[in-house]
Amino acid sequence: MQNSIFGHPAIDCDVHIAVPSTAALMPYLDAYWFDAFRTRGIDRVSFNLTGDPPNTPLAARPDWRPKSGKPGTDLALLRSGALDGFGSSFAIANCLFGGVALHSDDLAAVFCKAVNDWVAEEWLDREPRLRASILVPQQAPDLAVAEIERRAGDRRFVQVSMLAMGTELLGRRGYWPIYEAAVRHGLPIGVHAGGLYHHPTLNGWGSFFLEDYVANAFAFENQVVSLVSEGAFAKFPELKVVLIESGVTWMPPALWRFNKTWRGVRSEVPWVKRTPADIVRQHIRLTTQPFDEPDGVPWLQRFVEQMKSEDMLLFSTDFPHWHFDGTDAFPLSPSSPLARKILCENALATYPRLSESLADSVAGKETASKELSS
Amino acid sequence: MDRHVVAKVEDVPPGGRKLVTVRGRPIAVFNLQGEFFAIGDKCPHESGSLCQGRIVGLAEADLPGEYRLSRQGEFVKCPWHGWEFDIRTGQSWCDPTGTRVRAYDAHVEPGAEIAKGPYVAETFKVTVEDEYVVINL
Amino acid sequence: MSTVTAERKPQAAARQKLTVIDCDIHPGFSTPDEIYPFLPERWREHVKTFGGHYRQAFADTLSHPRMAPEVSRADSWPPKGPPGSDLAFMRAQHLDGNNVEYGMLMPLNRGPGNQRNLGYGAALATAVNDWQIAKWVTPEPRLNASIVVTQEDPEAAIAEIESRADDRRFAQIMLPPRSLEPLGRKRYWPIYEAAVAANRPLALHVGGINGYPATASGYPSYYIEEQHTNVQGMQALVTSLVLEGVFERFPKLKVVLVEGGIAWMPALKWRLDKHYKRLKAEVPHLKRLPSEYIHDHIWLTTQPLDEPDVDSDLAEIFEQVGCDRIMFSTDYPHWDFDDPKFVLGKLALSHEKQQAIFSGNAKALYGLK
Numbered sequence: 104m105q106n107s108i109f110g111h112p113a114i115d116c117d118v119h120i121a122v123p124s125t126a127a128l129m130p131y132l133d134a135y136w137f138d139a140f141r142t143r144g145i146d147r148v149s150f151n152l153t154g155d156p157p158n159t160p161l162a163a164r165p166d167w168r169p170k171s172g173k174p175g176t177d178l179a180l181l182r183s184g185a186l187d188g189f190g191s192s193f194a195i196a197n198c199l200f201g202g203v204a205l206h207s208d209d210l211a212a213v214f215c216k217a218v219n220d221w222v223a224e225e226w227l228d229r230e231p232r233l234r235a236s237i238l239v240p241q242q243a244p245d246l247a248v249a250e251i252e253r254r255a256g257d258r259r260f261v262q263v264s265m266l267a268m269g270t271e272l273l274g275r276r277g278y279w280p281i282y283e284a285a286v287r288h289g290l291p292i293g294v295h296a297g298g299l300y301h302h303p304t305l306n307g308w309g310s311f312f313l314e315d316y317v318a319n320a321f322a323f324e325n326q327v328v329s330l331v332s333e334g335a336f337a338k339f340p341e342l343k344v345v346l347i348e349s350g351v352t353w354m355p356p357a358l359w360r361f362n363k364t365w366r367g368v369r370s371e372v373p374w375v376k377r378t379p380a381d382i383v384r385q386h387i388r389l390t391t392q393p394f395d396e397p398d399g400v401p402w403l404q405r406f407v408e409q410m411k412s413e414d415m416l417l418f419s420t421d422f423p424h425w426h427f428d429g430t431d432a433f434p435l436s437p438s439s440p441l442a443r444k445i446l447c448e449n450a451l452a453t454y455p456r457l458s459e460s461l462a463d464s465v466a467g468k469e470t471a472s473k474e475l476s477s
Numbered sequence: 478m479d480r481h482v483v484a485k486v487e488d489v490p491p492g493g494r495k496l497v498t499v500r501g502r503p504i505a506v507f508n509l510q511g512e513f514f515a516i517g518d519k520c521p522h523e524s525g526s527l528c529q530g531r532i533v534g535l536a537e538a539d540l541p542g543e544y545r546l547s548r549q550g551e552f553v554k555c556p557w558h559g560w561e562f563d564i565r566t567g568q569s570w571c572d573p574t575g576t577r578v579r580a581y582d583a584h585v586e587p588g589a590e591i592a593k594g595p596y597v598a599e600t601f602k603v604t605v606e607d608e609y610v611v612i613n614l
Numbered sequence: 615m616s617t618v619t620a621e622r623k624p625q626a627a628a629r630q631k632l633t634v635i636d637c638d639i640h641p642g643f644s645t646p647d648e649i650y651p652f653l654p655e656r657w658r659e660h661v662k663t664f665g666g667h668y669r670q671a672f673a674d675t676l677s678h679p680r681m682a683p684e685v686s687r688a689d690s691w692p693p694k695g696p697p698g699s700d701l702a703f704m705r706a707q708h709l710d711g712n713n714v715e716y717g718m719l720m721p722l723n724r725g726p727g728n729q730r731n732l733g734y735g736a737a738l739a740t741a742v743n744d745w746q747i748a749k750w751v752t753p754e755p756r757l758n759a760s761i762v763v764t765q766e767d768p769e770a771a772i773a774e775i776e777s778r779a780d781d782r783r784f785a786q787i788m789l790p791p792r793s794l795e796p797l798g799r800k801r802y803w804p805i806y807e808a809a810v811a812a813n814r815p816l817a818l819h820v821g822g823i824n825g826y827p828a829t830a831s832g833y834p835s836y837y838i839e840e841q842h843t844n845v846q847g848m849q850a851l852v853t854s855l856v857l858e859g860v861f862e863r864f865p866k867l868k869v870v871l872v873e874g875g876i877a878w879m880p881a882l883k884w885r886l887d888k889h890y891k892r893l894k895a896e897v898p899h900l901k902r903l904p905s906e907y908i909h910d911h912i913w914l915t916t917q918p919l920d921e922p923d924v925d926s927d928l929a930e931i932f933e934q935v936g937c938d939r940i941m942f943s944t945d946y947p948h949w950d951f952d953d954p955k956f957v958l959g960k961l962a963l964s965h966e967k968q969q970a971i972f973s974g975n976a977k978a979l980y981g982l983k
């Protein structure tokens with residue numbers, strides 16, 4: 104792998120690509136749905152998620168906003184802004200098309216299928232450094248499993264994508280078939296901010312987008328507690344969950360609290376046999392942008408100390424979202440011994456399909472050079 | 478190591494417990510179906526009195542949803558935050574590597590024998606007919 | 615149970631020098647009908663016939679069974695009645711036993727703010743307020759009452775606040791954070807206006823039954839998860855109060871967060887400040903950083919004390935929150951009670967800061983001598 108601008112190879116574990124319009128998905132529909140979309144006008148609806156309006160300053164850094172259309176729709180900009188801009192060897196793309204939040208399981212599944220096929224053709228085929236997450240209708244685990252089975256043969260899909268605010272907490276047993284399939288195919292579950300299937304917090308509906316965005320961190324915290332308490336990791340010891348765009352620094356205090364409560368009420372969930380913090384260290388990873396930290400006080404080193412783990416953080420830019428300016432994507436000095444781990448080694452350890460393609464490309468180069476010399 | 482007579486056997490019936498003080502240390506004595514065990518009374522967490530905790534069994538599970546209870550009556554749950562301790566060993570179940578309460582050797586000796594000793598037997602109303610719970614400390 | 619407790623007491627008393635103000639004590643009914651004499655005839659008959667009516671499945675318990683009867687310490691049961699219901703026992707075990715100089719009553723009894731029938735809720739709030747004075751504060755002046763109000767009926771809440779405003783035995787105004795809408799929203803502002811006029815802080819103790827599942831992804835299965843959502847309730851509450859501009863509109867309003875713990879606050883401040891800077895255009899009514907409003911207007915109580923593996927991490931959190939904004943609490947007689955000696959031992963802070971947390975901050979906030 105080439106060095107990034109940070110002096111080490113880098114893997115960007117969260118960039119965003121967006122379906123420009125629902126109409127773009129029409130070529131990926133079967134006859135029934137093609138007709139239904141056209142006659143019902145579904146192809147004219149944006150399905151933008153209410154928590155994620157495309158014109159807010161957060162949705163795109165000014166220099167990462169395309170001249171026209173939604174942020175994340177321009178491959179050239181993704182190349183110049185993210186891949187070449189930081190010199191990343193790979194970037195994992197998340198395409199969070201809002202149609203997944205529909206109440207009809209079938210329609211949500213049709214959207215997922217169309218989006219995944221569109222991503223493969225329009226992005227992965229055109230940019231070899233790009234990898235993607237399989238979008239699934241998480242509210243319908245049987246259909247989600249079917250979509251994983253359908254797409255998992257394409258090794259450029261490296262994880263399964265779910266949302267932090269879903270219909271149910273992610274630890275619940277109804278989701279376990281999804282995890283079984285993910286583990287079987289060597290795919291981590293990437294839980295991304297967003298969703299808003301219902302009220303953003305337990306106190307009900309607030310007023311502001313800012314409020315909803317901040318509340319995503321609370322939703323992630325609930326998901327971590329759910330995954331551990333329900334025993335998802337006891338059931339699937341190989342399961343890895345990546346928290347994407349979570350804000351990160353809420354985690355250590357959350358675990359102090361979770362450990363404390365567990366010590367007292369352990370017998371309610373006796374399959375949780377180690378402290379929650381231990382389990383989280385083993386199974387959960389977090390992407391680094393946005394990184395909520397005190398003004399002017401870099402906090403990443405403290406986070407690592409408090410978590411007692413150097414393995415948990417995965418470099419991300421969250422392109423094109425606006426969390427930082429210029430090349431300040433990496434909240435740590437590149438000379439730190441942690442830099443290499445966070446920039447690429449942790450990602451390789453988390454995503455089996457990335458290390459596999461790296462091995463393939465090394466093997467490919469070796470074969471090529473042997474052929475040349477013979 | 479001195480021997481301390483801390484209770485009459487009949488004071489601590491099977492399933493019962495008694496708080497005693499030996500050399501200024503509060504100690505909780507438990508009777509598990511005729512066998513006596515003694516552990517430091519102060520919970521290593523916030524010092525709740527273990528002697529006042531509920532007696533429970535050991536809840537375990539290999540997989541989610543597969544509950545089983547064993548060793549009924551052999552654990553005490555701290556009355557405050559519910560940490561569980563193995564009455565036989567003082568071992569904490571919520572943090573087995575880091576936490577335990579001290580376990581003391583407690584056993585029953587015939588009263589006549591103790592009355593002969595030079596130790597603390599005189600502070601108790603020793604009657605030679607009874608059996609006594611003795612702690613070595 | 616043949617436990618001899620007498621042997622322990624002198625030891626505990628001898629080592630105990632610390633004097634504390636406890637900002638979270640739960641008084642209990644000795645029997646469920648203890649409140650009846652405090653209710654007018656109309657509502658007494660109502661409660662006998664219909665009972666409470668809530669936005670949840672069960673009439674007489676929360677939806678996640680707790681891990682201990684009455685959510686209480688196993689050693690807090692008086693000779694008769696449930697934990698927290700017997701003043702003499704509470705005095706011996708807690709007020710005297712832990713050198714409590716003043717205690718703030720946090721009555722959760724029958725949850726007036728959770729009642730769907732607003733008339734009943736308001737009558738219940740008045741009854742609980744009278745009951746606090748009669749049963750607790752009159753015989754034990756170390757205890758301070760809270761003005762319990764029904765937040766979903768601001769008119770009734772304001773009447774209740776105004777009728778108690780001259781009675782200094784009421785130290786603060788109490789309502790549940792899990793209300794029908796986030797508490798920053800305008801429907802609740804008349805209550806805040808009355809609180810400022812009465813010169814009382816708002817005490818927001820975790821809980822409330824608003825009909826919303828405890829997470830943005832629905833109900834959790836287990837108590838261990840539901841208990842953790844107390845933290846998210848506080849995070850969302852702070853977010854709402856700040857972003858709606860409550861503190862811009864009511865610069866004298868003071869808010870005490872009770873039983874939410876503390877350690878989550880610094881990361882929330884960083885998150886709010888960071889994203890506020892980006893999305894300012896949506897909340898132009900704010901004139902300062904969210905963290906500045908938080909520091910000027912919000913106090914937190916210590917229990918349940920966050921327990922990092924390293925004590926210095928806790929001190930760091932306290933400093934980040936501000937040691938002038940943290941007040942000691944025990945949650946007596948509930949199971950997650952914190953012992954003052956334990957808390958003191960965990961706080962690697964200067965003596966002055968410890969003093970402030972154990973009593974100075976509460977004295978200043980509540981105007982106690």
Ligand code: FES
Binds near residue numbers: 560
């Ligand atoms: S004091 Fe025993 S569990 Fe906390």
